Amino acid sequence: MDNNVVKKCNPALVTNLCQKMNTKLCGTNNRLLSQEKPAIFLKPVIIIGADVPHPAPGDKHRPSIAACVGSLDPIPSSFHTSVRVQMEDLTATSRVEIIRDLKDFMKDLLKAFYRATKHKPERIIFYRDGVSEGQFMEVRNHEVSAIRLACQEMSPNETYEPALTFTVVQKRHHTRFMPASDRDGVCKCRNVPPGTTVDSVVTHPLNFNFILCSHFGIQGTSKPSHYYIVWDDSNFSADDLQKLSFYLCYTYAQCARSVSIPAPVYYAHLAAYRAKSHVISKVDVSSSSSDSSGGSADLITTSQYVQAVKVLDNLQTAMYFV
Template sequence: LKINAKTNGTNHLLAPGSKPPMSRKDVMYIGADVTHPSPEQTNIPSVVGVAASYDLEGFRYNCCYRLQNAKDEMIRDLENIVCKQLRQFHQQNRKLPDLIMYYRDGVSEGQFAEILTIELRAIQAAAAAVSTGYKPKITFIVVQKRHHARFFPTPKCPTEGRNNNVPPGTIVDRYITAPNQYQFFLVSHAAVQGVAKPTKYCVLWDDENCNPDQLQALTYNLCHMFARCNRAVSYPAPTYYAHLAAYRGRVYIKDRNLNMDNLLNEYQRMQIKTEIIDGHPMFFV
């Protein structure tokens, strides 16, 4: 599966009948994540990973990574990253996406206002820079895995596996969610061992005014699109790819003496070869 994806093959696609109406448009799916060094690592930067789909089926992705100041959760160069990814989408499809679905990992609730101010504006600015008057609709979703919610089936509910977990695809969007914010929990995967941990989704911005059921269905669909696996994973493929991109960037800087005052220059010294990026965009899976 990995080799086929790396060599520009397609492992699986969503059946047309299973696609919610919003995903039948020209959609770009973007995942973003930032990994940070441990507290004792004072000379190591944070690494940004961003992955974006560049085909109309939502299977093929490219990735970018960046270096930035340690412990900074906001993606400072997001505008340039999204500009590059939009241009690749246009080069592949001869058109720009109507809708950008942005899945952002690793953000706490106390950072929601700041991340909207910085990263939503960066995406909007990137769209304007790519084409004058171009204003795609943007849906901004934060993906959270660090929480303490767990779901257990009632006696009348079906169970999954020997661990008696709730079935994959279980969604909870009321009672335990914030009353003043659109949130939902999704158990998308079948846990191999122990209790299946749900993923929490917080919708911070939605130009598309997505129907909640359709947005939840689309998110669940994206959990089936991870190239390495023929089963659903625990969170959407674009977010998973962003994590892989950030991890790869972390490997590139391992055991290097970096100039923390000029991280842009350090990043440029470790650029991935253009023929790899252009010829095999999914080299990172």
């Protein structure tokens, strides 16, 4: 760290460092107030975030990486992390957004939840990042089925079918909102205030969806997130899911304000990109070794990729990626 930065001792920098350190030491930075907490948290519920980032187009040496995080407490502030590489994507003609090992992901997260709470979750709230509208049917058919199968295999001697709510969160769109009057806007950019929700007129006419601007825009025009509910066993009302999604944006450990997407989705994104850095390091080291010996970088084995992204047991609940 630059000496000038240390000498200035900027309070914002110190706060950020303390938040990261406390999170990695399994501490709690933010929590929902009891009187504001949605009723869904009155019973055991696991909140899951998932993401699958891909390497650059044309890169056939690095696999796609899938990451899932699952809550371990009713706050929720503590999360279990699971990361895997998708080796099948290396031989495929195009990258797919499907999480191929979602059943194993879910079993890992459900076991961690039971170890932490001594309860099986009665509801699963699943937030999925990075899915385009054209892939909704494929994701619903494959991933919802994988979650169901994981629950069945967790309790082979009894029926275990927790209510599942599967929501896709999209950030890549061109929808923006502005207040009807400048005096209704917030910050110097006069953005719409956090919590602004639109679920008609500009949303999809058939699917259960809404657009939520959950964060306080500091610079430029705030970019809202688009939520599509592709599966819902609990028959939540629009208000229930909108409130839950908005409140989860306030539980992100690295920020004292709300963020633009629910914290579990943010964590899955960070975990996946940390693993991506590990894979890039593994490929670069192997490429250097191959070049010096006249070999090929394509000889990196599946086990090497798996080892590169493997999360140590004592770090799976430490949120090492923040």
